[in-house]
Amino acid sequence: MSEALVAVGTAGTDTTVPAVSGARQFWRRLRAQRAALVAAVVVALLVLVALAAPLLTALEGQDPTTYHPDLIDSARGGVPIGSFGGASADHWLGVEPQTGRDMFARLVYGARVSLGVALGAMVVQVLLGVAMGVAAGLGNRWVDLVLSRITDIFVSMPLMIMALALLAVVPDGFPRPVLVALILALVAGWSTMAKMVRAQTLALKSLDYVSASRLSGWSSRRTAVRELLPGLAAPVITYAALLVPGNISAEAALSFLGVGVKPPTPSWGQMLTSADVWYEAAPQYLLLPALALFVTVFAMTVLGDGVRVALDPRAASRLRVGTGRKREARAETAVPVPATAPRSVPEKEEGA
Template sequence: MSEALAAVETAGTDISVPAASGAHRFWRRLRTQRAALVAAAVVALLVLAALAAPLLTALEGQDPTTYHPTLIDSARGGVPIGSFGGASADHWLGVEPQTGRDMFARLVYGARVSLGVSLGATLVQVVLGVAMGVAAGLGNRWIDLILSRITDIFISMPLMIMALALLAIVPDSFPRPVLVALIISLVSGWSTTAKMVRAQTLALRNLDYVSASRLSGWSTSRTAVRELLPGLAAPVITYAALLIPQNISAEAALSFLGVGVKPPTPSWGQMLTSADVWYQAAPQYLLLPALALFVTVFAMTVLGDGVRVALDPRAASRLRIGTGRKRESRAEKAAQAPNAAAAKAAQVPDAAVVKKEGRA
């Protein structure tokens, strides 16, 4: 229990101190990973920029939908007038080719769409995957068989083909960001979450405290909520942190194919759709949304890997970024130094004896 006190012996005296909470231990482990902390700061800035998009665009004095035909050169096919895509004090990152819409406003509003869709899809994937996985792990043989086969069917579905088919038949009146989030979450992601949760549930159901709760007459739902979900929290949070960058990439891919978020709602993938025509005349139109996608996905991936290692300290990081590898190398050398010195000291007398015997 979180309220329990742990007896700790220090300096020959018995002192009862509160046991470190799980959140405290997690933060202590996460603080040792500088790359994860930097990634968390980048993600926090992106989320803050997305939430404050109306305030930031009001500060600039622009919005993401207003056309500025006077800022583009119609004689050259709609290329922005001026250097760096028409960047100025009124348009911080320039304007969009052919339309003259403000690039900064479209980028920050596009962050709202990309992050909102990915977070919403991740939430649905986690809730549905945990429910299906726990039900399959605690159910009888037939329930487990039926739910596992349903999960296998969804795992085998190709996301892009199913998304293209579903997005084509849904009326345009349905909110597009919500529709994209639902399709991403229902077609992919939740099935692999359910597989992982089912495996963890089968491992936990045989532990003594879970068996005791079931033998005491608790219902299956009460056992799952009170005993299993706390043990499933760490792997589920870890997998959810790694799902977010995948969902961002999926939303960008659907918008790039022209079946995701529809204009005039800005989206990074949608901006990349028409950028391939302008990458020579206005390269910033391609580089800015591509850089935003790269930084977001990379930061989310590094943060997810850091969360995974912090929740399971026995697992090694897959991403050797920053000074963590150097610190581990120095720690290994420091641990090996006493052994090497002792071995060298043990070999010196033997060498002297051999030399003395050789002279004799």
């Protein structure tokens, strides 16, 4: 984004100073929130691990689908041989009970599935929600009524029941991660986004510059692209950031129920499906995917809240006003100590 030049007149002379760009203001507000910065680093590391999953597993010398029957104790029901679930130099986090598949390889490839499904569903949710919300807000009374009722129907749909029904009737040959992402996008998320965008569009439509563009003969499409979408960017980005952790949790729940991602494709929710049987004999089989899910969802939620505050000037001003009031209150309650005692003035003697 190029910086605008603002002319400021001071003492009869005009000086030109660069205005701070919107991206720079956003970054400055985000940096002021330490929790959001830590969450952003965690999310960046998770994305990096997901992208580099083939490289990391090649560095370990393992893959997520190869069975290692020699590393499990069949006499004990398939418990991994050795301490910490069979962790060693060849298997950094141990192996999976009954199958002997490498846990580290399955975790990093599971990150690809979980993040890929969540981000893919979020993109479809944003596109569909923005399109429906802007169309309802800019359309006439009947268009608004029809689109709003369709949105209300999808808002009232129970996600898990609809997802279970749709996943049960789709053929097994369809790529399962793509199917889960589409179902999450079409059943949940976009309808709430559409209602939020519609409300924002109705508020922006009453502003002077939007009314002027419509009165000048611009089409609804041109008005939406040139005038409304820039004003909708902040709330849409904020809501999109908060959609990702919900999508991750929903994908894990579907995989846990056995209707999500199918084996041998690794998934954190799928790993938790049979982990409750092994939590005493091999606790890492339960703790590792559960910890990965918790850290990912928590970091995404904190980052989404930080993005909301950074994109909302009113929230930033409230923070500044609150800080200033606290500083003033502390200054008022503090009792100043004089450096030197005040000099007394002698009284005038009588008759002087």
